[in-house]
Amino acid sequence: MTELGAVQQFKGISAHTKHFFRRQIISWFGRNKRSLAWRETENPYCILIAEILLQQTDANKVSLIYPEFIQRYPDASALAEAEQEDIQRFISRIGLNYRTQRLINIAKDINDKFAGYIPNSEAELMELPGVGRYIVNAVLSAAFRTRTAVVDTNVVRILEHFFGVQSQRSRARTDPEFWNIAYSLLPRKVTDCRDWNYALIDFCALVCTHYNPKCSECVCAEHCRHFSTH
Numbered sequence: 358m359t360e361l362g363a364v365q366q367f368k369g370i371s372a373h374t375k376h377f378f379r380r381q382i383i384s385w386f387g388r389n390k391r392s393l394a395w396r397e398t399e400n401p402y403c404i405l406i407a408e409i410l411l412q413q414t415d416a417n418k419v420s421l422i423y424p425e426f427i428q429r430y431p432d433a434s435a436l437a438e439a440e441q442e443d444i445q446r447f448i449s450r451i452g453l454n455y456r457t458q459r460l461i462n463i464a465k466d467i468n469d470k471f472a473g474y475i476p477n478s479e480a481e482l483m484e485l486p487g488v489g490r491y492i493v494n495a496v497l498s499a500a501f502r503t504r505t506a507v508v509d510t511n512v513v514r515i516l517e518h519f520f521g522v523q524s525q526r527s528r529a530r531t532d533p534e535f536w537n538i539a540y541s542l543l544p545r546k547v548t549d550c551r552d553w554n555y556a557l558i559d560f561c562a563l564v565c566t567h568y569n570p571k572c573s574e575c576v577c578a579e580h581c582r583h584f585s586t587h
Contacts (some may be wrong), residue, residue: 386556401475401500521582
């Protein structure tokens with residue numbers, strides 16, 4: 358493992374290469390973005406619910422229950438008052454059943470602490486049980502149009518592959534340096550950040566996948582460190 362931190366490694370990448378990466382990802386997204394119900398709204402409650410359901414779960418699976426779930430529980434008050442067994446019937450269809458109680462706890466906190474409204478600050482969102490930085494930033498970006506980056510295992514993978522940067526930590530998605538890199542790649546216009554984050558997520562889901570990445574179809578392959586060395 359390199360002795361340099363990820364940010365120092367990233368500084369050695371040319372501005373041309375960084376611009377190429379952003380341009381190619383955005384262009385690809387314009388042609389290939391996924392149609393997902395939670396992207397058709399800026400309702401922060403709906404987006405928060407989607408992000409909780411998406412934890413370690415494929416978007417196609419979540420799509421099977423999301424519209425009905427939101428129809429049944431359209432706001433935090435409805436969800437907080439729901440019977441655990443009723444929520445469990447939804448969650449059991451996609452797995453990770455611990456999310457049933459987590460959803461109830463989150464809804465109750467939203468009602469008790471924030472009068473039923475989803476807060477628009479990082480500090481307050483982090484108070485919600487089981488909500489970490491990724492979900493917080495995803496909600497801030499998608500619902501409130503703030504200039505926030507998202508970093509999960511998939512985003513880490515594409516940054517490692519394309520730029521050849523490595524984390525000094527065993528869990529790179531918790532590495533502040535990777536978050537710094539992700540922030541440095543955000544578009545200058547705040548209004549473009551939501552689409553940029555969605556573009557990265559879709560590219561990782563459809564092209565730069567963990568298993569059998571489609572390197573021969575990758576629009577970034579020309580300057581990808583991983584592609585050039587494998």
